[in-house]
Amino acid sequence: xxxxxxxxxxxxxxxxxxxxxxxxxxxxxxxxxxxxxxxxxxxxxxxxxxxxxxxxxxxxxxxxxxxxxxxxxxxxxxxxxxxxxxxxxxxxxxxxxxxxxxxxxxxxxxxxxxxxxxxxxxxxxxxxxxxxxxxxxxxxxxxxxxxxxxxxxxxxxxxxxxxxxxxxxxxxxxxxxxxxxxxxxxxxxxxxxxxxxxxxxxxxxxxxxxxxxxxxxxxxxxxxxxxxxxxxxxxxxxxxxxxxxxxxxxxxxxxxxxxxxxxxxxxxxxxxxxxxxxxxxxxxxxxxxxxxxxxxxxxxxxxxxxxxxxxxxxxxxxxxxxxxxxxxxxxxxx
Amino acid sequence: xxxxxxxxxxxxxxxxxxxxxxxxxxxxxxxxxxxxxxxxxxxxxxxxxxxxxxxxxxxxxxxxxxxxxxxxxxxxxxxxxxxxxxxxxxxxxxxxxxxxxxxxxxxxxxxxxxxxxxxxxxxxxxxxxxxxxxxxxxxxxxxxxxxxxxxxxxxxxxxxxxxxxxxxxxxxxxxxxxxxxxxxxxxxxxxxxxxxxxxxxxxxxxxxxxxxxxxxxxxxxxxxxxxxxxxxxxxxxxxxxxxxxxxxxx
Amino acid sequence: xxxxxxxxxxxxxxxxxxxxxxxxxxxxxxxxxxxxxxxxxxxxxxxxxxxxxxxxxxxxxxxxxxxxxxxxxxxxxxxxxxxxxxxxxxxxxxxxxxxxxxxxxxxxxxxxxxxxxxxxxxxxxxxxxxxxxxxxxxxxxxxxxxxxxxxxxxxxxxxxxxxxxxxxxxxxxxxxxxxxxxxxxxxxxxxxxxxxxxxxxxxxxxxxxxxxxxxxxxxxxxxxxxxxxxxxxxxxxxxxxxxxxxxxxxxxxxxxxxxxxxxxxxxxxxxxxxxxxxxxxxxxxxx
Numbered sequence: 001x002x003x004x005x006x007x008x009x010x011x012x013x014x015x016x017x018x019x020x021x022x023x024x025x026x027x028x029x030x031x032x033x034x035x036x037x038x039x040x041x042x043x044x045x046x047x048x049x050x051x052x053x054x055x056x057x058x059x060x061x062x063x064x065x066x067x068x069x070x071x072x073x074x075x076x077x078x079x080x081x082x083x084x085x086x087x088x089x090x091x092x093x094x095x096x097x098x099x100x101x102x103x104x105x106x107x108x109x110x111x112x113x114x115x116x117x118x119x120x121x122x123x124x125x126x127x128x129x130x131x132x133x134x135x136x137x138x139x140x141x142x143x144x145x146x147x148x149x150x151x152x153x154x155x156x157x158x159x160x161x162x163x164x165x166x167x168x169x170x171x172x173x174x175x176x177x178x179x180x181x182x183x184x185x186x187x188x189x190x191x192x193x194x195x196x197x198x199x200x201x202x203x204x205x206x207x208x209x210x211x212x213x214x215x216x217x218x219x220x221x222x223x224x225x226x227x228x229x230x231x232x233x234x235x236x237x238x239x240x241x242x243x244x245x246x247x248x249x250x251x252x253x254x255x256x257x258x259x260x261x262x263x264x265x266x267x268x269x270x271x272x273x274x275x276x277x278x279x280x281x282x283x284x285x286x287x288x289x290x291x292x293x294x295x296x297x298x299x300x301x302x303x304x305x306x307x308x309x310x311x312x313x314x315x316x317x318x319x320x321x322x323x324x325x326x327x328x329x330x331x332x333x334x
Numbered sequence: 335x336x337x338x339x340x341x342x343x344x345x346x347x348x349x350x351x352x353x354x355x356x357x358x359x360x361x362x363x364x365x366x367x368x369x370x371x372x373x374x375x376x377x378x379x380x381x382x383x384x385x386x387x388x389x390x391x392x393x394x395x396x397x398x399x400x401x402x403x404x405x406x407x408x409x410x411x412x413x414x415x416x417x418x419x420x421x422x423x424x425x426x427x428x429x430x431x432x433x434x435x436x437x438x439x440x441x442x443x444x445x446x447x448x449x450x451x452x453x454x455x456x457x458x459x460x461x462x463x464x465x466x467x468x469x470x471x472x473x474x475x476x477x478x479x480x481x482x483x484x485x486x487x488x489x490x491x492x493x494x495x496x497x498x499x500x501x502x503x504x505x506x507x508x509x510x511x512x513x514x515x516x517x518x519x520x521x522x523x524x525x526x527x528x529x530x531x532x533x534x535x536x537x538x539x540x541x542x543x544x545x546x547x548x549x550x551x552x553x554x555x556x557x558x559x560x561x562x563x564x565x566x567x568x569x570x571x572x573x574x575x576x577x578x579x580x581x582x583x584x
Numbered sequence: 585x586x587x588x589x590x591x592x593x594x595x596x597x598x599x600x601x602x603x604x605x606x607x608x609x610x611x612x613x614x615x616x617x618x619x620x621x622x623x624x625x626x627x628x629x630x631x632x633x634x635x636x637x638x639x640x641x642x643x644x645x646x647x648x649x650x651x652x653x654x655x656x657x658x659x660x661x662x663x664x665x666x667x668x669x670x671x672x673x674x675x676x677x678x679x680x681x682x683x684x685x686x687x688x689x690x691x692x693x694x695x696x697x698x699x700x701x702x703x704x705x706x707x708x709x710x711x712x713x714x715x716x717x718x719x720x721x722x723x724x725x726x727x728x729x730x731x732x733x734x735x736x737x738x739x740x741x742x743x744x745x746x747x748x749x750x751x752x753x754x755x756x757x758x759x760x761x762x763x764x765x766x767x768x769x770x771x772x773x774x775x776x777x778x779x780x781x782x783x784x785x786x787x788x789x790x791x792x793x794x795x796x797x798x799x800x801x802x803x804x805x806x807x808x809x810x811x812x813x814x815x816x817x818x819x820x821x822x823x824x825x826x827x828x829x830x831x832x833x834x835x836x837x838x839x840x841x842x843x844x845x846x847x848x849x850x851x852x853x854x855x856x857x858x859x860x861x862x863x864x865x866x867x868x869x870x871x
Contacts, residue, residue: 066677113860114856114859114860117859117863118859118863120676121676122819122863122864124621124676124680125811125814125815125819126815126859126863129808129815129852132807132808132811132852133808133849133855136847136851137846137848140844140846140847140849141846141849143845184451187451188450190454191452191453192441192446192447192448192449192452192454193447193449194450195434195437196438198429198430198434199438202427202430203425205389206421206426206427207410208389208410208413209387209409209410209418210410210418210438210439210442211410211411211414211442211500212410212442212447213408213410213411214410251688251804254681254684257681291692293688294696297686297687297688297689297692300681300684300685300688301682301686304678304682
């Protein structure tokens with residue numbers, strides 16, 4: 001039985017909000033607390049990838065679309081920055097951010113026309129192919145993308161009056177974008193439109209019978225998701241100051257999906273934890289062993305088989321078991 | 335006030351490869367009529383529903399709904415024009431609450447379904463309308479439960495509520511009382527009988543008790559063809575129909 | 585652009601396409617039967633190439649080494665399938681991620697064991713020459729590869745159409761529930777198909793070596809092509825895999841010759857058209 005109790009809900013909600021606020025404050029203070037710049041840098045990466053992970057969760061967790069081309073959308077945003085900077089000498093913050101978002105959304109819009117002709121597994125296969133098309137372009141169209149060598153020398157612009165070329169400055173930029181993205185996405189999923197997406201995820205047949213144009217809502221979700229992925233891509237290009245085809249490879253799409261699963265599909269606020277684990281794990285592992293990719297593969301295995309509900313479900317479960325309490329009842333979605 | 339019939343099927347045929355499931359089905363249903371479609375299993379009744387609703391393309395023939403040819407019109411557009419249905423297997427949104435299920439039905443025709451940056455809490459009227467619907471059938475207490483947690487009979491009731499919430503002009507009900515205990519079945523029958531106001535109903539049923547209680551007209555399908563069509567009492571006494579049901583009097 | 589250009593590229597394309605068939609046939613059959621998108625197929629191919637070339641370097645006969653390589657990949661594939669994958673055959677997402685994780689592990693293992701330098705693989709001495717037909721010149725080995733792949737295709741078709749096992753497999757693809765209900769040992773069919781797919785891919789690795797060489801990342805480059813094949817041909821269709829692979833092989837060859845910077849893109853134009861207008865592929869059924 002999966003009943004919910006209104007009172008428990010209110011209390012739990014408040015606890016989460018407090019925790020989130022606390023977390024945000026800690027995140028704000030971290031660079032000032034003497035944390036080494038290396039870790040500040042890793043956290044910056046975390047904010048960036050959390051944005052793209054959440055954008056994918058919008059599709060996977062809320063619309064029921066397993067999109068294997070999220071890296072392509074992310075990468076298009078990144079390459080837009082790189083190409084704009086190195087070929088058109090366009091480096092100003094706002095126009096380039098807008099360009100990145102628009103490019104990614106346009107790509108998503110094109111993808112949607114092709115991929116949304118299918119559902120379920122067919123959709124997965126086609127998005128794999130779409131990702132490979134974009135990757136192929138980045139890999140081979142050397143005159144535009146720099147091929148395997150990518151594009152280097154991307155300069156980080158000033159954000160308004162602020163010079164964010166230093167790690168700390170940029171950390172705050174990415175944190176801000178992450179927070180705004182999280183809030184916007186939470187709004188979207190709790191809106192009437194968000195409920196439509198959930199309906200589409202649960203039972204598309206019923207939605208059609210009720211009069212909803214299911215294709216249209218999937219299309220809108222894909223395009224919106226693309227926009228957020230574009231934001232992450234732009235931030236990534238400025239963070240890395242280099243963009244290469246790896247950023248939009250199938251491996252990257254998989255990694256983003258693993259982050260989403262690890263964080264908890266359909267949670268949005270859980271994604272940042274999934275990203276945190278993957279980012280820190282990859283970094284710590286590569287310092288310890290040359291075979292870190294193999295270990296990562298094993299981690300994928302483990303996550304997919306043993307923690308499909310993600311950390312957001314796993315950690316409280318383990319915690320409760322440790323403390324000897326009864327398992328919690330199912331809770332509502334955001 | 336138009337005297338166009340609500341639904342006109344003109345020589346509708348459906349083949350799957352060489353298998354003919356429906357052959358030359360022609361039915362005219364006027365507004366406000368309650369029509370029952372009966373026939374042995376495999377007669378093509380659910381296929382007919384899927385064609386009327388637009389989920390399945392037909393091989394030959396036309397479908398006219400409220401005076402317009404909808405043969406090539408998509409399912410969701412037909413729904414928007416006033417066609418609602420229930421499915422043979424309960425088709426709800428399992429991991430959403432009962433209230434959310436109904437809100438989806440209620441907001442389907444309103445622009446608010448595109449509202450992205452406004453929390454649903456603001457649309458109090460919808461929530462209240464949904465609750466009111468639930469109260470009417472005594473399911474008010476289950477409003478916050480996940481749809482999947484409901485009992486089978488309760489789910490069937492919600493299934494019908496979803497269709498009714500669309501304020502349809504034509505309601506297709508595919509075996510609404512299938513698998514229900516007699517008490518639940520009579521609840522459903524009462525729900526259906528209470529609906530007035532020009533709602534046209536087409537009902538597929540095997541339970542003759544329900545059929546005779548709710549409808550005024552019967553169409554009998556056998557091997558994909560219409561073998562009898564007329565007022566309930568006439569069909570009841572029809573020899574061919576009695577034979578189809580293996581000699582038992584209806 | 586003389587005759588030489590066209591014949592050269594056409595034959596090269598057909599040879600390459602034949603290699604793609606060895607990968608795509610497994611991919612499409614595994615998907616058709618088990619609904620598993622096996623992203624480790626190309627990794628099996630690469631592993632087969634490396635295992636094969638090591639055996640050849642130790643004096644093994646080329647053909648024997650190919651078969652042995654296939655056996656190795658088959659064993660590995662069976663191990664993964666029986667240990668993990670078989671539980672998730674109805675779950676496309678999980679199985680896909682598992683095969684991807686496995687591919688990562690295999691790729692890194694190859695890097696660790698054989699290092700990052702590309703390895704060239706010589707064709708067997710008998711077929712090391714070229715054929716001269718008038719003004720045309722092309723490697724004998726290309727023809728050999730085409731012939732071998734067609735032979736494999738013929739065996740697969742025969743197995744599916746004429747053997748009891750083949751009937752079981754086709755029945756299970758058609759309607760798994762029904763097949764189980766009729767007493768068909770569907771699980772056995774699963775194991776056989778997965779094993780066959782892994783074997784053929786591994787076999788293809790060494791066979792294809794003289795054409796593609798072997799280097800880490802080759803599998804990543806082959807994956808988009810394999811997917812192009814199954815999308816065009818239709819997931820689950822063997823005929824589709826055959827037609828699709830030859831088609832993609834040809835488009836790839838001419839694409840590389842005419843538009844080297846956009847050859848992946850040129851391949852994907854027909855793919856995109858199919859995806860837009862006939863998503864089930866040329867021979868596939870609606871997914």
